[in-house]
Amino acid sequence: MPFSSLAKNRERSYLDGQLLIAMPGMADGNFVRSVVYICAHSQAGAMGFIINRPQSLTFADVLLHLEMIDRADAIMLPEHARDFPIQSGGPVEVGRGFVLHTDDYLSDSSIPVSDDISLTATLDIVRAISDGRGPRRATMLLGYAGWGPGQLEHEIANNGWLNCPATEDIIFDRALEGKYERALALMGVTPAMLSADAGHA
Template sequence: MALSRLTDTRERGFLDGQFLIAMPGMQDTNFARSVVYVCAHSAAGAMGFIINRPQAISFGEVLLHLKLADQNDVIMLPGETREFPILSGGPVETGRGFVLHSDDFSSSSSIPISDEISLTSTLDIIRAICDGHGPARATMLLGYAGWGPGQIELEISSNGWLNCPASEELIFDRAVDGKYERALASMGISPEMLSSEAGHA
């Protein structure tokens, strides 16, 4: 699904603002035990971000790669900024960075996802975070997850995913470990209760 579709608010699907939680039988290793925050869903497809898969790269390394700071600048960053979370958002455009954040930051390229959450994919938000003027809550993701027309609906009907309302707390929680279990717990489900061969009511 094209990212430009995010700006089209005329058509919204039932998965907008939902979590997709992978069932144990998920065959695609890109999504095993994943929790996906769906940012856009329509007849044209769906896109979102995996929120529970850490990247083996630090925020400081991102700054150095983008030439937004040198080694001394990175060393001088406050600890909380140096530990800014970098996640693997999905298998599409993995070299591209996106920042999901609270709506207290906005730039000309920011796209509102919900009443509380926006998406920005330009360097100005990275600079603002470095300068201490960034959003109160944010996480950076490399890549995103995308589905073509009707694809995610088919995967849900084939018992690939559970869906439930998204939680802002869980999206921005820096404790990535256990997010899968916590997302299931929000539905009153434990992993042991799930079966890859579960029937449909």
């Protein structure tokens, strides 16, 4: 599902706001040991963000790239902006930035994902974060994960993913190392309990 379709498909489905946790048999190298937060799921497909992949860029790098600050200003950024987390959100449109955030910040371009999580992909939220006017909790993701019609359902049916309700703490947890195990723990599962083979009775 292309990101541009997200705003048009606002009828929530059962996977919206859910976590997908990759099973050990995941064949796609982009998603091995990944935790994905699903933002939209419909008959047209699905889109979401990997939330446990580090990104070498900093928030200052992003501001410089967008020409919102110059290099001299970069070292003067307040601590909240210097430390603002940037992650690799997925293999689609990797040059594009998205901010997943709590709903205490909303602009005309913000898209509600769940009752308390929203998505904004415009410069206004980047400015707000750099000025200290941003949401209580947020992370920027470069790129996203997308699936065509029926593709994600097929992958789940074939034991590619587990899914469970997301928590704010997991979404915005900055400790990416071990997030896979912590996401499984939400379901009472450990990696040792998982089988790479689909179990069909």
